[in-house]
Amino acid sequence: xxxxxxxxxxxxxxxxxxxxxxxxxxxxxxxxxxxxxxxxxxxxxxxxxxxxxxxxxxxxxxxxxxxxxxxxxxxxxxxxxxxxxxxxxxxxxxxxxxxxxxxxxxxxxxxxxxxxxxxxxxxxxxxxxxxxxxxxxxxxxxxxxxxxxxxxxxxxxxxxxxxxxxxxxxxxxxxxxxxxxxxxxxxxxxxxxxxxxxxxxxxxxxxxxxxxxxxxxxxxxxxxxxxxxxxxxxxxxxxxxxxxxxxxxxxxxxxxxxxxxxxxxxxxxxxxxxxxxxxxxxxxxxxxxxx
Numbered sequence: 440x441x442x443x444x445x446x447x448x449x450x451x452x453x454x455x456x457x458x459x460x461x462x463x464x465x466x467x468x469x470x471x472x473x474x475x476x477x478x479x480x481x482x483x484x485x486x487x488x489x490x491x492x493x494x495x496x497x498x499x500x501x502x503x504x505x506x507x508x509x510x511x512x513x514x515x516x517x518x519x520x521x522x523x524x525x526x527x528x529x530x531x532x533x534x535x536x537x538x539x540x541x542x543x544x545x546x547x548x549x550x551x552x553x554x555x556x557x558x559x560x561x562x563x564x565x566x567x568x569x570x571x572x573x574x575x576x577x578x579x580x581x582x583x584x585x586x587x588x589x590x591x592x593x594x595x596x597x598x599x600x601x602x603x604x605x606x607x608x609x610x611x612x613x614x615x616x617x618x619x620x621x622x623x624x625x626x627x628x629x630x631x632x633x634x635x636x637x638x639x640x641x642x643x644x645x646x647x648x649x650x651x652x653x654x655x656x657x658x659x660x661x662x663x664x665x666x667x668x669x670x671x672x673x674x675x676x677x678x679x680x681x682x683x684x685x686x687x688x689x690x691x692x693x694x695x696x697x698x699x700x701x702x703x704x705x706x707x708x709x710x711x712x713x714x715x716x717x718x719x720x721x722x723x724x725x726x727x728x729x730x
Contacts, residue, residue, distance in 0.1 A: 475499025489529035491516035586635035614722035661704035
C-alpha cells in the first residue's frame with residue numbers, strides 16, 4: 440500500500456480533489472500501454488463510513504472510449520488531522536455497506552454522498568451534458584484581460600472548450616458531453632474557468648474560478664440556463680493562497696472574477712442506444728434568464 444501523510448489543501452481544493460489510479464501493460468522496449476484509469480474524489484471517500492472504501496471495485500476508463508476497459512479493486516481511506524486509521528471492524532462495516540448497495544434496485548447517488556447506502560443498477564449508463572454559453576465581466580490579469588476557456592470534469596473524463604484571446608466577454612455556445620456508467624464512486628461535477636497560458640513565455644494555464652454541481656441532483660432535476668458568479672482572491676491582498684493553506688487557515692474568496700452562463704442535464708442511455716465518448720460540440724444559443 441501507499442500513504443500520503445502530508446497533503447495540505449484549502450477547503451475549495453479538497454472539494455474538487457481526487458486520487459487517480461492508472462493501470463498499464465508494461466513493455467520493456469516500447470512505451471507502456473495505458474489500459475485504463477480510475478479516480479475517486481477525496482470528498483466522496485471522506486463521506487463514507489470510516490472515511491473509507493474497502494475492496495471497492497471501480498471501473499477503468501480510457502480517453503476516447505465510452506465503455507469501461509476493465510476494473511480495479513481498491514481499499515482507500517481519507518483522514519484529516521486527529522483521525523485514526525479505520526479498524527478491521529470499521530472496514531468490514533464499509534464492505535457490508537457496499538454489499539448492501541448491490542442489493543438495491545433503484546439508483547440514488549445522493550445517499551453515497553451523505554455516507555448512506557447508495558443504490559445503483561450496475562451497467563446503467565448516462566450522458567452528462569453541460570452547456571457552456573457565455574462568460575462576461577472577466578477581471579483583468581495585470582494589464583490585460585484573460586484568455587478564457589472552460590473544462591468539465593467527471594467520472595474520469597475531462598473535456599474543454601476552445602480558448603479566446605484577451606476578452607472581457609466571450610460566447611462559446613458549446614455542449615460538453617461525458618459518458619457515465621454505473622457503478623460510479625463520485626458525485627461532484629467540477630466546472631473550471633481557466634486563463635490559457637503561453638508557450639512563448641512558458642507560462643502555465645491559470646485557474647481563475649471553479650464551481651461544483653451534484654450529479655445526483657442534476658440527474659433528478661435538469662439545471663436551467665442560469666448565471667454563476669465567479670469569485671477568487673485578489674492577488675494584492677492574497678499573494679499566495681497555497682502558502683496560507685499550509686498553515687491551516689481558510690480564507691474566503693474576496694474578489695469578483697466574472698460570471699458564467701451555463702445549463703445542464705443527465706440523459707439515461709436507452710437499451711437500443713450506444714454510449715458515446717466524451718466530446719465538446721456546438722450548442723444552440725440560450726435565452727438569457729430574467730434576473
